[in-house]
Amino acid sequence: xxxxxxxxxxxxxxxxxxxxxxxxxxxxxxxxxxxxxxxxxxxxxxxxxxxxxxxxxxxxxxxxxxxxxxxxxxxxxxxxxxxxxxxxxxxxxxxxxxxxxxxxxxxxxxxxxxxxxxxxxxxxxxxxxxxxxxxxxxxxxxxxxxxxxxxxxxxxxxxxxxxxxxxxxxxxxxxxxxxxxxxxxxxxxxxxxxxxxxxxxxxxxxxxxxxxxxxxxxxxxxxxxxxxxxxxxxxxxxxxxxxxxxxxxxxxxxxxxxxxxxxxxxxxxxxxxxxxxxxxxxxxxxxxxxxxxxxxxxxxxxxxxxxxxxxxxxxxxxxxxxxxxxxxxxxxxxxxxxxxxxxxxxxxxxxxxxxxxxxxxxxxxxxxxxxxxxxxxxxxxxxxxxxxxxxxxxxxxxxxxxxxxxxxxxxxxxxxxxxxxxxxxxxxxxxxxxxxxxxxxxxxxxxxxxxxxxxxxxxxxxxxxxxxxxxxxxxxxxxxxxxxxxxxxxxxxxxxxxxxxxxxxxxxxxxxxxxxxxxxxxxxxxxxxxxxxxxxxxxxxxxxxxxxxxxxxxxxxxxxxxxxxxxxxxxxxxxxxxxxxxxxxxxxxxxxxxxx
Numbered sequence: 001x002x003x004x005x006x007x008x009x010x011x012x013x014x015x016x017x018x019x020x021x022x023x024x025x026x027x028x029x030x031x032x033x034x035x036x037x038x039x040x041x042x043x044x045x046x047x048x049x050x051x052x053x054x055x056x057x058x059x060x061x062x063x064x065x066x067x068x069x070x071x072x073x074x075x076x077x078x079x080x081x082x083x084x085x086x087x088x089x090x091x092x093x094x095x096x097x098x099x100x101x102x103x104x105x106x107x108x109x110x111x112x113x114x115x116x117x118x119x120x121x122x123x124x125x126x127x128x129x130x131x132x133x134x135x136x137x138x139x140x141x142x143x144x145x146x147x148x149x150x151x152x153x154x155x156x157x158x159x160x161x162x163x164x165x166x167x168x169x170x171x172x173x174x175x176x177x178x179x180x181x182x183x184x185x186x187x188x189x190x191x192x193x194x195x196x197x198x199x200x201x202x203x204x205x206x207x208x209x210x211x212x213x214x215x216x217x218x219x220x221x222x223x224x225x226x227x228x229x230x231x232x233x234x235x236x237x238x239x240x241x242x243x244x245x246x247x248x249x250x251x252x253x254x255x256x257x258x259x260x261x262x263x264x265x266x267x268x269x270x271x272x273x274x275x276x277x278x279x280x281x282x283x284x285x286x287x288x289x290x291x292x293x294x295x296x297x298x299x300x301x302x303x304x305x306x307x308x309x310x311x312x313x314x315x316x317x318x319x320x321x322x323x324x325x326x327x328x329x330x331x332x333x334x335x336x337x338x339x340x341x342x343x344x345x346x347x348x349x350x351x352x353x354x355x356x357x358x359x360x361x362x363x364x365x366x367x368x369x370x371x372x373x374x375x376x377x378x379x380x381x382x383x384x385x386x387x388x389x390x391x392x393x394x395x396x397x398x399x400x401x402x403x404x405x406x407x408x409x410x411x412x413x414x415x416x417x418x419x420x421x422x423x424x425x426x427x428x429x430x431x432x433x434x435x436x437x438x439x440x441x442x443x444x445x446x447x448x449x450x451x452x453x454x455x456x457x458x459x460x461x462x463x464x465x466x467x468x469x470x471x472x473x474x475x476x477x478x479x480x481x482x483x484x485x486x487x488x489x490x491x492x493x494x495x496x497x498x499x500x501x502x503x504x505x506x507x508x509x510x511x512x513x514x515x516x517x518x519x520x521x522x523x524x525x526x527x528x529x530x531x532x533x534x535x536x537x538x539x540x541x542x543x544x545x546x547x548x549x550x551x552x553x554x555x556x557x558x559x560x561x562x563x564x565x566x567x568x569x570x571x572x573x574x575x576x577x578x579x580x581x582x583x584x585x586x587x588x589x590x591x592x593x594x595x596x
Contacts, residue, residue, distance in 0.1 A: 033063055035374050039367060043068040043359060046075045049239035049247065049338075051357035051364065052082050054266035055371060058350050059277060061270045070236040070358060072247055080266040083221055084236045084356040085252065087334030089341050090224070090262035091190050092303045093272075095296035096287070097197055097209055098133065103284025106200050109133070109297055116199045117192060119170045123179070129196070131179045132189035134299045138175035141186030141580035142259060143336075145169070148559075148578055149515040150533050151254075159228065159253045165191060171514045176582050183311060185302065186580050187259025194258030205257050216280065217271045222264040224257045232263060236358040238338025250338045260334065266354055269343060273352040276330060276345045294322075294330030294345070305333040305342075305365055306482065313486040324369065324483075326381030333365050337556075344368040349376055366482060386480055389461045392443040401445060402428050405464050409475060409490035410544070415579060416560055418543050419490060421475070427451075430462065434553045457481045467492070496545045503528050505571050506563055510586035519574070519586055527551075530561065546571075 036055070043050035050068015054061055066078030086093075101107045107116075109130035114120050120127070131137040142165065149168055151160055169188055176184065194205040201208050206224035214222045225232075237249045255261070264272075275281075279291040290296050295303065300321055301311040307321035322329060330345040342364035345352045353371040355364035373380065403423050411417045420431040428448060429437040438455075440448040440462055448462040459480045467473040472492040479486045503523035511518045520531045528540045528548055540548035546563040560577040564585075575583040 029062070032374055036063055036371060037065075039370050040065075040067040043362065046077060047072070049237075049357075049359040050078050051355055051359065051362050051367075052078045052080055052084065052236070052266045053356075053367070053371075054080060054270055054352075054354035055375065056270050056273050056352040056354070057375070059274050061267070064266055064270075068359065070234070072237075072239060072249065078236060078358070079234075081221065081234060082236050082356075083232055083234050083263050083265050084341060084358060085238070085260070085336075085339050086262040086264055086341055087260050087336045087339060088187065088303075089332045089334035089343065090256075090258070090260045091187075091334075092294070092332040093209060093213065093262055094190055094193060094197075094205065094258050095133065095299070095303070096213060096290055097205065098129075098193060099284070099286035099290045099296055100212055100281065101197065101200060102286040103282070107196065113137075113192065113196065116196045117170075119166070120192075121170070121173050123175055125178050125180070127179045129193070130297050132193055133297050133302075135183055135185050135189055135302050136181070137179050137189055138177050138182075138184060139186065139188040139192065140169060140172055141184075142169075142188045142191055142256075144186075144579045144581045145188070145515065145584075146254070148576060148581060148584060149517050150535070160255060162255045162257075165255055166195065168515060171516065173514050174583075174585065183301065184580060185308060185312075187256070190259030191255075191257070206261075209262075212281075214268075217275070219264070219268040219271050222262070222268045222272075225261045225263060226257060228253045228255060234265075235263075236339070236356070238336070238358050238360075240338040240360040248338075252336070260336070264356075266356060269354050269356075270352075273343060273345055273354070276347060276352075277350050292347075294332070303333070304331040306331055306484065309482075309484045309486065313484065315485040315487065318485055319483060324372065324380075325383065327376065327379060331365065331368075335364075340364050342368045344372060346372070346376065349379060351376060369482070383483070388459070389443060389447070389449045390458060392449075394441045394443060397442050397445060399423075399426075402442075404466070405473070405475070407473065407492050408495050410493045411488055411490045413488055415558060416577060417558070418493070418495070418549075433549075433558070434555060493544055496542045496547075498528075498542055498545075500526065506574075508591075509589045510574050511589055512584060512586045514584070517586075518589075519576075521574075 040053065044067045046069050048068050049072060052066045055063035064080035066080060066082055068078055070076045070078045070082050107129060111129050112126045113129060113132060114122060127137045145168060146160065169192060197205045197208055204226055206226045209224055237251050239247050239249055241247055276291055281287055286296065294300065301307040310318050310321045327346050328348060333342045334340065338360055339358050341356045343352060343354045353368040355367045357364050405428060406421050406423050408418055408420050417433045419433065422429050422431055428440045430440055431437045439451040441451040442448050446464045450456045450460055457479045461478045462475050463478060464475045465473060474489060474491045477488040500523065506521050506528055507523050509518055509520050522529050529537045530540055531537045539551040540561065541551040542548055548561045550557055550559055558579055562575045563571050564573040564575060566572050571588060573585050573587045575585050577583065
C-alpha cells in the first residue's frame, strides 16, 4: 500500500513537469527578449530615427519590433511592417532571379553580355555574365560615375532615368582591367543584369521578381521600385546627422533596380529567410545552390559586407568568409546614405537575425551578430584572444621622437587619400582627408592609438616605420573589428606647390568621349579651378605633382584629378578617380575645339 501511495503521489508531480518546462522556456525567452531590447534602447524613442528588428527561429518570427521613428518629419514609429529600402541586399534577390533563368536554360554564366545588350562596347576580352555576377567586369560603379557626368553628388541625388543610366554605362570604352582578372565591387553590373532579365523575359526585373518570387511567397510589401517618384505607404526615410547634431532625411530618387531598388519589411523578410531552410521553387542547380549556400557562382563577397571586407583586406589570420564563431552563416547586407540593412542566417540552427535601419548610427550587420551572440551563445566558438591596444599603458616620448614622424602620407590601397601627421600641443595628431585632426598617444616608440573621441575603431593602431635607404617612412593603420583584421599602409610623400606657370599648363578644356562630358580648368588667383558643364567653378588644391583634389571638403567627395603628360612633358589629358572609378580619361582639346 505504501508503494501504491507513493506512486499516486508522484503522478501530480509528473503532470506538472510539462508546465514547469513551458514556464522555464517562457522565462528564458522573456530574458532573451529583454536583452535584445537592451541592444536598441538608444533608439527606442520617437524623436530619433531607428530600425526594425526580426528574429526567426525554426521558421517562426519569435521577436519583431520597431524602434525609433520611420520619418522624423512626422514622428511615425518604425514597426515590423515598415518598408525599408534594401540597398545592396537587393543584389541577392536579383541573383535568385538570375538563378531561375539559368535553371530554365534561358541564360548561361558563359554568355557574353552583348548577346543581350548589344549597345555595350565590344571589348577585346568579352564580358560574360559570370564576370558581372562576381563584379569581375570593370564596368563602372553606378553611384560613382553619375556625379562625374554631372548629376548631383550623393546624398543630394538628382533624379535620373533608367535610360539615362543605361546610355551612360553603354558609353564605357576602356576597362580598368581585363574581365575576370580582378574584383571591383559596384552596382553598374547589377543594373545591367536587370536589363538582361528584361531583354530575355520581356518583363522588367520588378515584374519578374513579383511574379516568380514575391507573390508565391506572400511577400505583399516587397517590390523593386521601377518608378522612384511613386508614393510608398509606410516607408522608412533614411536619416544622417551632421556635425552639429542636426538630422537630415534622404530618400533616393534615382533608378536603382538590380544593384538596389528593392523595398521590404521584417515580416516579409521572414518569409524570404525561411527559403534558406528549404525553398519552395522548382529544383535546379543554380536555385538550389543559391538557397543552400547564399551565393550565385560563389559571389559571397558581392552580397555580404563581411565577406567583402575579407576579400579586399586579405590577412592570413582572418577566418574564411561565410563563418561566424564556428558556425556557417549566410549573410546579405546593403546600405546607402542614412539607411542600411542586414540579414544573417545560420542554416544548422534554422536561425535568422534581421535588422533594417534608417539611422546612420546603427550598423545592422553588427546588431545581427549581437543578437546571434545572445540566442546561439551555447553553440558559438569562443572569440579569439587578441591584444587590446587600449589595455597598454601610455608612455612618454621625447619631442624629437615625435617630430620625426611628422609629414604627409599617402594611402594607395583602393581609394587614394593623403593624410598628415602633425605635432601640436606637445603630441602627435593625425589629420585625415577632411582636414579633421585627432590626437594620438604612444604605447611604444613606434605604436600609437587615438586619444579621446575619434571616428576610428576602438582597436585602431598607428604603427610607424622609419625611412631606410630603399623606402620612405610610412605608417600602417591596423584594426581588428567584427573579427576581421585590416591593414592600411600610408607612405610618406612630398606635396607639390605648383608655380603660376605650371598652373597655366593645366588650364583648358578636357573632353571624355565615354561619358560625353567636358571639364574646364583655369588658373586663377594663384590656384586651379574646375567647372563641369554649366555648374559653378570649384577651387582645387594640389597634392603630389600633377594631382589635385577639391579644396572644399565633403565626406562624399573623393575626386582626384591626375594630369597626364606626354614624352615631351606637355599636359595632354586628365584622369579622374572617384571612389570606385579609376582613371576616367578626359583629353585636352585644342583651343578651337573647346567645349562649354
